[in-house]
Structure formats: structure tokens, C-alpha cells
Amino acid sequence: MARAIKAENIVAAGFLVFAFTLPLFKGAYSVSMFAHYYIVAILALSMSLVWGYCGVFSFGAAAFYGVGAYAYAILSLSAGETALTPLYMLVAVLISTLLAAVIGYFMFYGGINDVFVALITLCVSLVLETFMAQTAGSQWSIAGVQLGGYNGINGIPTIHFGNQAITGIPFYYFVLFILLAVYIVLRMIKHRKAGYTLIAIRENRARSLLFGYNIEFIQMIVFALGGTVAGMAGVLYTAWGGYITPNSMGLIQATIPVVIVAAGGRKNMTAALVFAVIYAWFTQTLSATGSEYGNIIVGVSLIIAILFVPNGFIVAVFDWIDKFIGWATGKKKG
Amino acid sequence: MDLYSSIFNFMYLFIDSFGFLIISALGLAIIFGMMGIINLAHGEYIMLGAYITTLTAAAGMPFIIALLCGSLGVGLFGGIVDRLIIRHLYKRPLDSVVASWGVSLIMSQGMLVLMGPSIPGLSTPMGSINVGQFDYSVYRIFLGFLAIFIMIVLYVLFKKTKFGLHSRATMQNAVIARNLGINSDRMYCMTYILGSVLAGLAGALYAPTLSIVPTMGSNFMMLSFVTVVVGGADPMTGTLLSGGLLSLFNGGLSMIFGTLMGRLGLLVVAILFIRVLPEGFSGLVERQTLRVNRKKQEAISNGESN
Numbered sequence: 273m274a275r276a277i278k279a280e281n282i283v284a285a286g287f288l289v290f291a292f293t294l295p296l297f298k299g300a301y302s303v304s305m306f307a308h309y310y311i312v313a314i315l316a317l318s319m320s321l322v323w324g325y326c327g328v329f330s331f332g333a334a335a336f337y338g339v340g341a342y343a344y345a346i347l348s349l350s351a352g353e354t355a356l357t358p359l360y361m362l363v364a365v366l367i368s369t370l371l372a373a374v375i376g377y378f379m380f381y382g383g384i385n386d387v388f389v390a391l392i393t394l395c396v397s398l399v400l401e402t403f404m405a406q407t408a409g410s411q412w413s414i415a416g417v418q419l420g421g422y423n424g425i426n427g428i429p430t431i432h433f434g435n436q437a438i439t440g441i442p443f444y445y446f447v448l449f450i451l452l453a454v455y456i457v458l459r460m461i462k463h464r465k466a467g468y469t470l471i472a473i474r475e476n477r478a479r480s481l482l483f484g485y486n487i488e489f490i491q492m493i494v495f496a497l498g499g500t501v502a503g504m505a506g507v508l509y510t511a512w513g514g515y516i517t518p519n520s521m522g523l524i525q526a527t528i529p530v531v532i533v534a535a536g537g538r539k540n541m542t543a544a545l546v547f548a549v550i551y552a553w554f555t556q557t558l559s560a561t562g563s564e565y566g567n568i569i570v571g572v573s574l575i576i577a578i579l580f581v582p583n584g585f586i587v588a589v590f591d592w593i594d595k596f597i598g599w600a601t602g603k604k605k606g
Numbered sequence: 607m608d609l610y611s612s613i614f615n616f617m618y619l620f621i622d623s624f625g626f627l628i629i630s631a632l633g634l635a636i637i638f639g640m641m642g643i644i645n646l647a648h649g650e651y652i653m654l655g656a657y658i659t660t661l662t663a664a665a666g667m668p669f670i671i672a673l674l675c676g677s678l679g680v681g682l683f684g685g686i687v688d689r690l691i692i693r694h695l696y697k698r699p700l701d702s703v704v705a706s707w708g709v710s711l712i713m714s715q716g717m718l719v720l721m722g723p724s725i726p727g728l729s730t731p732m733g734s735i736n737v738g739q740f741d742y743s744v745y746r747i748f749l750g751f752l753a754i755f756i757m758i759v760l761y762v763l764f765k766k767t768k769f770g771l772h773s774r775a776t777m778q779n780a781v782i783a784r785n786l787g788i789n790s791d792r793m794y795c796m797t798y799i800l801g802s803v804l805a806g807l808a809g810a811l812y813a814p815t816l817s818i819v820p821t822m823g824s825n826f827m828m829l830s831f832v833t834v835v836v837g838g839a840d841p842m843t844g845t846l847l848s849g850g851l852l853s854l855f856n857g858g859l860s861m862i863f864g865t866l867m868g869r870l871g872l873l874v875v876a877i878l879f880i881r882v883l884p885e886g887f888s889g890l891v892e893r894q895t896l897r898v899n900r901k902k903q904e905a906i907s908n909g910e911s912n
Binding site for chain 1: 642644646691694695698699700701702703704705707708709710711712714715716719824827828831832834835866869870873874876877880881882885
């Protein structure tokens with residue numbers, strides 16, 4: 273694993289080159305769409321941290337995504353001071369982190385694990401969606417911002433640095449920068465003591481507990497960090513599109529990160545990242561070309577992935593390339 | 607509203623919600639309880655049942671035949687899905703979540719492609735009765751009682767038949783069950799089909815009361831999930847008790863604050879409940895039974911020593 277030339281690193285480097293040079297050879301629309309795909313990738317990384325590293329199978333990413341998005345929308349619209357948007361962004365991310373910490377506290381200190389975490393977090397997402405969907409009346413407003421029921425909130429300002437609105441190519445690089453920051457931090461953790469602790473908890477909770485790890489606390493912290501990353505994705509999405517609706521916390525939104533991470537390869541950050549971008553690009557292209565078979569193709573590919581490459585599509589490709597490298601350099605796989 | 611009619615109103619809301627929760631959750635509960643698999647396509651199975659029933663009834667069949675077609679048709683479909691996909695995932699419950707999500711995407715989109723955005727629904731049978739200032743649908747009261755009847759049938763199936771014995775053995779310990787000569791793969795397959803039949807039945811029974819659209823499954827999905835969460839792993843007692851508790855809150859809150867608060871209250875109750883009893887009603891019942899048994903045994907051994 274110490275070897276630098278392996279498929280995961282090659283793909284990561286290739287992705288880096290591709291992402292940085294994309295605005296040179298693509299038009300403004302594609303660049304904007306790719307910014308959106310990276311936001312999906314950030315959400316997938318949140319899932320990969322919580323589920324892939326720590327083994328907590330949660331549908332909560334959608335809830336924290338939505339809370340971050342709504343918090344940013346309400347803050348930036350009620351104050352109306354665009355120069356402060358980076359601050360609002362931080363506050364919104366903090367709110368979703370806190371929410372995740374509180375829910376995590378209730379669950380993990382209550383001895384809830386495995387499939388029950390999934391069910392509870394799904395309920396949380398659905399409660400938030402149901403609540404937000406009925407806020408159509410004028411009595412539902414926070415600090416003068418109408419919540420707008422199913423129509424959601426519109427006209428939300430993007431992120432500003434000083435007087436400069438971040439849109440187009442600068443926004444693309446801003447999202448890319450955050451994506452890479454999250455990715456690099458998470459990959460660095462993996463081979464530190466913290467990462468090994470998380471993997472130990474994933475592999476065997478009882479044994480880690482007997483080794484003296486405070487697993488409730490660690491699970492709660494990881495869950496909260498997952499909330500941070502998901503909330504960040506939500507804020508970026510709001511800033512990107514300028515709107516937010518309750519759908520962002522619904523059943524579909526809650527399951528998509530799970531599906532991406534499971535099909536890409538949940539124990540591998542690079543796989544989750546690359547597959548999220550591919551998935552988002554693929555579904556977007558299918559729906560843009562007006563194909564009514566879009567969801568069917570997605571469904572079939574998920575089933576094929578689960579049946580034939582259970583570790584994930586991308587991880588399977590990585591393994592295959594690694595074997596090839598090993599064969600080409602005449603060494604055994606490291 | 608006088609006292610009599612408000613009591614009736616509450617009873618109606620309770621029975622309606624009770625029937626809905628139990629009927630829509632049973633299929634999910636049986637598959638989850640027996641196999642540990644969360645069937646994310648459950649809502650779409652219900653949708654398929656509703657479509658088959660509506661189409662057969664529209665073709666001139668009597669409603670009861672259409673009902674049978676709906677539930678058995680979905681059972682057949684579930685059997686095919688099980689043989690093609692789910693049987694490879696019996697030992698990987700989390701992967702089966704992803705796979706069944708794929709099935710659900712294919713089904714709702716496929717139905718949209720096949721049948722268009724909606725088909726004309728059926729009229730609700732059995733008419734209505736008038737109490738106080740409101741009209742109440744007799745059919746929905748009937749469904750509440752039918753839910754209890756279905757529970758009784760399932761109780762007999764699981765407690766009094768050989769199939770039930772074998773399936774409970776497989777549920778408790780698949781390895782030992784196999785060693786005793788039970789074909790556990792076949793038990794899983796049959797359980798999955800039974801769950802699908804019940805999902806189809808739910809769709810068939812509620813088809814006349816809802817608009818028939820490809821996305822109708824998601825209405826059922828959330829409530830049946832919550833019922834199963836609160837009920838826990840035992841599909842019989844768990845579902846029955848959790849349906850009762852949740853519809854008590856749902857009925858009460860709906861009557862006072864309206865449908866939406868009823869729905870929200872139900873979800874909040876579910877979350878608080880699961881915080882106190884993470885294994886749902888099943889865990890509670892199991893612990894109580896163990897305690898009673900232990901007391902009995904203590905009494906017996908005390909009697910012997912005296």
C-alpha cells in the first residue's frame with residue numbers, strides 16, 4: 273500500500289488534471305454542470321466517510337444537506353448582505369454539523385446500530401421533507417424569509433468574496449477546491465491512527481470496545497463530520513442554483529448517495545468521488561437528451577453492479593489495473 | 607360537533623389509519639423480519655398491485671377477482687425478482703437495499719413508459735354512512751377490520767402450519783434449520799413471495815381510494831417503513847402493536863390539528879419511541895416473555911426444592 277504507482281493514485285491524478293483543465297476546453301454550460309456534479313461528489317464523500325470508513329449505514333446525508341441548504345438560504349436572504357455570504361456559509365455548515373451531532377448522540381448513546389440507524393435517519397429526512405413541504409402559507413417564515421412549501425425558496429444569492437459574486441468559472445474552481453480539500457483530508461486520515469480506529473469500529477464494534485475505544489463517542493464525531501460535509505454540499509448546491517426545495521431532503525435524495533457509494537465502492541474514497549461524478553453526469557445527460565429510459569438504465573446498472581462487482585464498479589476497475597501494473601512491472605501486487 | 611359524533615370521528619380516523627398502516631406494512635415487515643432484507647421496492651410492488659387490480663376491474667372483472675389478480679400477480683413478479691436478483695443477496699442484506707432500489711427505479715419508470723402518467727381509477731365500493739355532520743366511507747372502515755382478519759390468517763399460517771414452523775426456524779437460526787433438513791433457500795424465496803403478495807394485496811385494496819399514478823408507491827413507503835421500525839423484527843406482534851400505537855397518535859392529532867400534523871406527529875413518535883426501545887415492540891415483547899418464563903421456571907424450581 274506504500275507504493276505510489278497504483279490505479280487509485282493514477283485515476284486521482286488523472287481526475288485532477290481533467291478537473292483543472294476542464295474550463296479550457298468546455299463551454300460555460302458544461303462548466304456549470306460539472307460544478308453541480310462535484311457537489312454530488314462532496315455528498316458522496318460524506319457518505320463514504322460515515323458508511324465506508326466507520327460502517328454507520330445512514331440515510332441522514334439528505335437531511336443535513338437540506339438543513340445546510342435551507343440555513344444558508346434563510347441567512348443570506350434575511351440579512352441581505354452579500355459580502356457576508358462566506359460567513360453565512362460557515363454558520364449553515366455549523367448548524368448541520370450540530371444537528372448531526374445531536375441525532376448521533378441520541379442514536380449511538382442509545383445503543384442503536386446497523387439497520388436501525390438507517391431507518392431512523394431515513395425518518396429524520398422524511399420528517400424534514402414533510403414539514404418543509406407544508407410551509408406554503410404566509411405564516412411560515414423565518415426572519416422574514418418565506419419558506420414557500422413545495423416551491424421552496426428562490427433567488428438565493430451565490431457566494432461573494434467582498435463585492436465579487438462567485439459564479440461561472442470561479443465558482444467551478446471554488447467547488448473543486450472544496451471537493452479536493454475534503455477528499456485529501458479524508459484520504460490522509462485513512463492511514464493515520466484515526467483512520468485505523470474507524471476501520472476497526474467498522475470491522476468489529478465489540479472488539480474495538482474491548483480494546484478500550486469509546487465507540488459511541490467516535491461514532492458520534494464521525495457522524496457529525498459527515499453532517500459537516502453533507503451540509504457543505506447543501507450550501508454549495510443552494511449557491512449554485514439559487515433555489516432550494518423540500519425535494520432535496522426526500523426519499524430519492526436520501527438514497528442516491530447510498531446508491532452511488534455502494535455501486536462505486538464504499539471502502540474507497542477515490543472510487544466514491546469518481547463514480548459520483550460519472551453517475552451525476554450520466555443521469556444528467558440521460559435526462560437532458562429526453563430519454564424516458566434514464567431511470568431504467570440507472571436501475572439496471574445498479575443491479576448489475578451489486579450482483580457482479582459487489583465491491584463496486586470503480587474498485588473493480590482499480591483492481592484490474594493494479595493487476596495489469598503488477599504483471600507489466602513483473603512484481604507481485606503490493 | 608357533539609360528543610357522540612366526535613368520538614365516532616376519532617374512531618373512524620383510528621380505524622382508517624390502523625388499517626392503512628397494517629395492510630401497507632405487512633409485506634415489508636415479513637420480508638424484513640424473516641430475511642433481514644429491507645425491500646426498498648415495497649412501494650413499487652404496492653403500485654404494481656394497484657395497477658393490475660385497476661386494469662382487470664376496468665376490463666369488466668368483478669372487484670374481488672381483480673383483487674386476487676393484483677395480489678397474485680405481484681407475488682409472481684416478486685418470485686421472479688427473487689430468483690433473478692434477491693437470492694444472490696440473502697447473505698448481504700445491505701447490498702439488497704441497493705439492488706431493491708434499482709428494482710424500484712425500473713418499476714416506477716417502466717410503469718410510466720408503459721401506462722403513461724396516470725390511468726383512470728375505480729370508484730370506492732360500499733358507499734358511505736352519515737354521522738353528525740360528516741360522511742364516512744364504509745369501505746375504509748371495512749379495511750380496518752380486514753387488517754385484523756389478515757393478521758389472524760397470518761398468525762395461523764406462522765403458528766399452526768408446517769410452513770410457519772419451518773420459516774420461524776429459519777428466521778431464528780438458518781444454519782441449524784438447514785442442519786435439521788429445512789431448505790432455507792426455499793423458505794427465503796417463499797417468504798419473499800408472501801411479502802410480495804401482501805404488498806400486492808395492499809395496492810389492490812387501496813386502489814379504489816387513491817389516484818393511480820406510477821409514483822404512488824412513495825405514499826405507502828414512508829408510513830410502512832415507520833411502522834416496521836417501531837414494530838421491530840417480529841412481523842406479527844411488532845406490526846400489530848406499532849400499527850395500534852401509531853394510529854392512536856395519528857388519529858388523535860389528525861382530528862385536532864389536521865392530516866399533516868397527524869403525519870408529522872406519527873414520525874416524531876416513531877423517532878422518540880425507537881430512542882427508548884431501539885428494537886421496537888418486538889424487543890419489548892420478547893423481554894417480557896423471557897421474564898415471565900423465568901418467573902415460571904423459578905416458581906417450578908422453588909416448588910421442587912420445597
